Structures are given as C-alpha cells and as structure tokens.
Amino acid sequence: MSDAAIQLFSTLTCPKCGHQSTETMPTxxxxxxxxxxxxxxxxxxxxxxxxxxxxxxxxxxxxIQESGDKSCCG
Structure with a gap:
C-alpha cells in the first residue's frame, strides 16, 4: 500500500479520434x-x-493505484 493519495479522476483519450474527457473513476x-x-x-x-x-x-x-496488481478486477 502506498502513502500517496488515491486519485479519483483520470483523463481518457480516445485512440480513434483523440478526444479527451476527464472522468471520475469508480472505486x-x-x-x-x-x-x-x-x-x-x-x-x-x-x-x-x-x-x-x-x-x-x-x-x-x-x-491498480493501491495495489499495483493488474489483475485487480479479473
């Protein structure tokens, strides 16, 4: 576990058109x-x-921020 605060916002970038949108991530x-x-x-x-x-x-x-484990959801 890290001492850094968990970030709840991420800017998604569409690979097709390049549009960017900042979204709140589910926890x-x-x-x-x-x-x-x-x-x-x-x-x-x-x-x-x-x-x-x-x-x-x-x-x-x-x-992922908390554990670094890429299989967190699967």
Missing part, C-alpha cells in the same frame, strides 16, 4: 466499456489491462 468496480464523447466509439480495455482507465487514461484505476 468499487472496474469500468470495462466507455462511450467516447467525441466520436461515439465504444472503448474496451487493451489485452492485459483491467479497465478503460488503465488502457486509455492518464491515471490508472484506484485498485
């Missing part, structure tokens, strides 16, 4: 789907990532 579950507000693409985690925040966000999800 009790991983978010597997995200609808891009720019182009409407449905984002899913990249292989090996637990959620869209770990794949497309500038801050990983709270469980």
């Amino acid at each position: 009790n579950a991983c978010q597997y789907f995200y609808d891009c507000r720019g182009c409407g693409a449905v984002l899913k985690p990249k292989p090996g990532d637990c959620c869209v925040y770990c794949s497309y966000g500038d801050i990983p999800c709270p469980p």
Whole structure:
C-alpha cells in the first residue's frame, strides 16, 4: 500500500479520434466499456489491462493505484 493519495479522476483519450474527457473513476468496480464523447466509439480495455482507465487514461484505476496488481478486477 502506498502513502500517496488515491486519485479519483483520470483523463481518457480516445485512440480513434483523440478526444479527451476527464472522468471520475469508480472505486468499487472496474469500468470495462466507455462511450467516447467525441466520436461515439465504444472503448474496451487493451489485452492485459483491467479497465478503460488503465488502457486509455492518464491515471490508472484506484485498485491498480493501491495495489499495483493488474489483475485487480479479473
């Protein structure tokens, strides 16, 4: 466990259109789907990532921040 505070906001960047949106991350579950507000693409985690925040966000999800374990949700 880290002494750093858990960050609850992450800026997602769509790989299709580049649109960026800052979102509040859930603390009790991983978010597997995200609808891009720019182009409407449905984002899913990249292989090996637990959620869209770990794949497309500038801050990983709270469980990863806390434990560093990429299998936190699976």
